[in-house]
Amino acid sequence: MMTIPSIQPAPRMPDENKALMAAAQKLEASFLAEMLKSAGLGSTSAEFGGGAGEDQFSSFLVQEQASAMVAAGGIGLSESLYEALRERQDEQ
Numbered sequence: 001m002m003t004i005p006s007i008q009p010a011p012r013m014p015d016e017n018k019a020l021m022a023a024a025q026k027l028e029a030s031f032l033a034e035m036l037k038s039a040g041l042g043s044t045s046a047e048f049g050g051g052a053g054e055d056q057f058s059s060f061l062v063q064e065q066a067s068a069m070v071a072a073g074g075i076g077l078s079e080s081l082y083e084a085l086r087e088r089q090d091e092q
Contacts, residue, residue, distance in 0.1 A: 017086065024081035025070050031077060032066035041065070 036042065042058040070078060 016089075017082075020085045020089070021078070021082050024078040024085060025074075027081055028074050028078040029063070029066045029070045032069050032074070033063045036062050036066060 037059075042062040069075075
């Protein structure tokens with residue numbers, strides 16, 4: 001019978017590092033939102049649009065979709081930003 005090794009809990013991140021990671025994830029979400037807007041996501045179609053309401057709230061939808069992408073792993077930008085910010089903080 002094969003035994004399954006237990007999963008160790010992730011090490012706790014200090015509070016200042018949590019703030020850095022949150023800032024890095026927010027920046028990645030903003031970057032992804034701009035990329036999604038450039039790709040045409042959030043623009044209304046002329047033949048079947050939702051009117052003024054859709055135009056007003058489409059930016060919120062794009063931002064939430066970008067945040068969901070980051071929560072699902074993103075493109076790795078937040079990890080790179082976090083490491084760079086942490087190194088810079090350690091130097092000071």
